[in-house]
Amino acid sequence: METGNVDNRTTQQKGLDITQIIVRFVAAAIVLAITAFFTPGFTIAGIGPLLVAAIVLTILDYLLNVVAGINSTPFGRGLTGFIAAAVIIYATQFFVVGYSVTILGAIIGAVIFGIVDYLLPGRAM
Numbered sequence: 351m352e353t354g355n356v357d358n359r360t361t362q363q364k365g366l367d368i369t370q371i372i373v374r375f376v377a378a379a380i381v382l383a384i385t386a387f388f389t390p391g392f393t394i395a396g397i398g399p400l401l402v403a404a405i406v407l408t409i410l411d412y413l414l415n416v417v418a419g420i421n422s423t424p425f426g427r428g429l430t431g432f433i434a435a436a437v438i439i440y441a442t443q444f445f446v447v448g449y450s451v452t453i454l455g456a457i458i459g460a461v462i463f464g465i466v467d468y469l470l471p472g473r474a475m
């Protein structure tokens with residue numbers, strides 16, 4: 351029976367619960383809006399695309415975290431996290447109408463996203 355408890359704790363630590371996902375979504379929407387405002391080559395056409403982009407970013411980050419074990423915080427995991435954040439920011443445009451970013455915009459956006467994410471309490475991506 352003790353082995354089952356250890357397995358359950360290990361599983362819970364690897365995955366995210368719904369509260370963490372909701373917090374990531376809200377933080378991602380705020381940070382994404384700030385990032386798009388300050389980043390050249392990065393546009394979001396309104397609140398609808400912003401919310402959908404935040405959902406897509408949250409899902410892509412979650413999948414990357416679960417499947418590959420990569421933390422996509424730009425400053426949390428060094429170069430790997432930075433590249434993952436830039437790729438997620440760039441890839442989101444293929445899923446969201448009204449969201450556009452250039453490769454350079456995604457790179458600059460990952461830096462700004464990381465700075466804002468660092469300053470905000472909680473973790474956005």
